[in-house]
Amino acid sequence: MDHTDLYINGRWHPGAEGARFDVVNPATETVLASVASAEIADANAALDAAETAMKDWAARTPRQRSEVLRKAWELMTARLETFAHLITLENGKAGADAMGEATYAAEFFRWFAEEAVRADGILTHAPASGARIMVQHKPAGLAVLITPWNYPAAMGTRKIAPALAAGCGVIIKPASETPLTMLALMPLLEEAGVPPGLVNVLPSRRTGALVDHMLHDPRVRVVSFTGSTGVGRKLLHSAADQVLKPAMELGGNAPLIVCHDADIEEAVAGTMLAKMRNLGEACTAANRIYVHDSVAADYTRRLSAAMSELKVGDGSDPSVDVGPLVNADTRDKVAGFVQDALAKGARLECGGDIPAGKGYFYPPTVLSNVPETADCVHDEIFGPVAAIQTFQDEDDAITRANATEYGLVAYVFSRDMKRALQLCERLEYGMIGLNRGLVSDPAAPFGGVKQSGLGREGGHEGMLEFMETQYISASW
Structure with missing residues (x-):
């Protein structure tokens, strides 16, 4: 495996404390790789990097962000077999299923390349006051993305692509069972033009402490999680302390x-x-x-x-x-x-x-x-x-x-x-x-009701999860 360290600020790091964990091939029960395990100091470094990178990224025009995402789709589409093979190795799914996931994962970059230029606002005339109502959508802030093991590529791109389209910087915490695919995606994003620090990847065996620390950092404004309802409830409790925007795709039956x-x-x-x-x-x-x-x-x-x-x-x-x-x-x-x-x-x-x-x-x-x-x-x-x-x-x-x-x-x-x-x-x-x-x-709003989650991923709604609505009242 080419990349098994943490990815922070566009560089590979062994981690502040040098801790590592094994990733196992479920078909053979053999160790595929030893991967760096992030600690609190690594999370702080990633947050610093994302904060700095986001200032420039959010200031870019929607078309500039769109072109980077479009390039990511082109590059990933050209390398589907490579990603599918890696998905099979660490997740176990059969080749055709893995290729289906890789194709699906890449498509999020294309879809949100198209959506990046469509964060439409409104300008209207207030009927009673006569004031002008101006509404626009702005990047919400840094986003912490937590993904599950069952779709090691698609659950990451389904969050990264809309966050970048919206203008946000991200820190992604992939599942410990399947971190290799997300780490392998980072050189591709570099090649597509994603600036250093905008996307950071922190595999870790200390998920609870690491994520809780990040959710209590005032620079973080969005938490997006896919996983069990039980874990989702705990994250919502943590998110409540900073009143974060939660996007929760939880369990089903x-x-x-x-x-x-x-x-x-x-x-x-x-x-x-x-x-x-x-x-x-x-x-x-x-x-x-x-x-x-x-x-x-x-x-x-x-x-x-x-x-x-x-x-x-x-x-x-x-x-x-x-x-x-x-x-x-x-x-x-x-x-x-x-x-x-x-x-x-x-x-x-x-x-x-x-x-x-x-x-x-x-x-x-x-x-x-x-x-x-x-x-x-x-x-x-x-x-x-x-x-x-x-x-x-x-x-x-x-x-x-x-x-x-x-x-x-x-x-x-x-x-x-x-x-x-x-x-x-x-x-x-x-x-x-x-x-x-x-x-x-990717073109449809994915999400549930009741205890299956909050918010939607994909569609136009997926990008709005990473944006805040601002209303300006004016008269002229």
């Missing part, structure tokens, strides 16, 4: 509803995408599958056949469809969900056994007749397990789908567009996949 009139082939294909993208290690993964009783047998048979055909193995093998889970704890948690469901009356349709040998593998698994008391109904599985329940009444399906503290994404499959849209409007979720198993798109 996505329902997938297959109506009686659904195109079953389309529903199975959509389920495979919603369930198996990134091996189910995604907050958007279909977690609870509700199938109308009249089509449940056909749907279950077809889904089980499709899941059984997937080849499990090291993602670096191009013939492999399903790589390993990220670590042993994740694999064991998934196995525990399956055993719990079976003990409570679920039926195993395929999969369900941890293979022998090295690597954190778990096979694609389908469970039918899953009871409402099963743990996997109430918690994110975060693995390749499809848990099927049935329903007869759509009102009951909606009630069960909404019976969770989460509200990130839901999926609906039906040929009747009018009724399908009515169902979508009744679902308490920030995003709906209607007759498709993929909702993530």
Whole structure:
């Protein structure tokens, strides 16, 4: 690995205290690299660098910032295979899935290159007072970005690109399991024209103390986090002390509803995408599958056949469809969900056994007749397990789908567009996949309701998360 140190002010640093930690290949359980672990002094250096760099960056014209982001997209697009390979090594996902993430990650640079020039304000005439109302959007300030291990490229670019488009400097803290991809992105950003100090990367095993320190620095005005709801709550507590702008993309418990009139082939294909993208290690993964009783047998048979055909193995093998889970704890948690469901009356349709040998593998698994008391109904599985329940009444399906503290994404499959849209409007979720198993798109506002988060990433809204609205009242 070319870069395993901290990236501060455009240079590589071993860290103030020289501490390091290992990054492990989940397919082989071998050490990929030893990475520097940031401490408080490193965070202070990064904040100083970002503060200095942001003064010039925020003063640049929107078009100048846009051109740098456009160049970043061009450079990353030319190197997709390199980034995909690195994603597979540290995260484990299969080659095609890793290439999909790398492509998706690069697209955020292109999208926000286009959005950088569209932070439109307004000028209007106040009806009562006669004053002019002038509204503009300004860079909010330094942003602390905290990303998860499941998308080591895309979750970083989804935050970095809008922050730079808005005119902000950033410090990014990647997940300890997968820091290599984000470190590898930094030379590319340098080549694109991002000035030294504007983007800083601080891998660390002391995440809690490091982030809490930065969130209490008065120069920091935005915190953007993707991860579990539990950690998100703690960050919100820390953010409250400085009244920071929080952008929180938190946990999910996505329902997938297959109506009686659904195109079953389309529903199975959509389920495979919603369930198996990134091996189910995604907050958007279909977690609870509700199938109308009249089509449940056909749907279950077809889904089980499709899941059984997937080849499990090291993602670096191009013939492999399903790589390993990220670590042993994740694999064991998934196995525990399956055993719990079976003990409570679920039926195993395929999969369900941890293979022998090295690597954190778990096979694609389908469970039918899953009871409402099963743990996997109430918690994110975060693995390749499809848990099927049935329903007869759509009102009951909606009630069960909404019976969770989460509200990130839901999926609906039906040929009747009018009724399908009515169902979508009744679902308490920030995003709906209607007759498709993929909702993530740089051009769309990604985010949830209830305890699935605050704010939106992507779309026009994603850039505004890093801006403040200023209103000027004037008369002339």
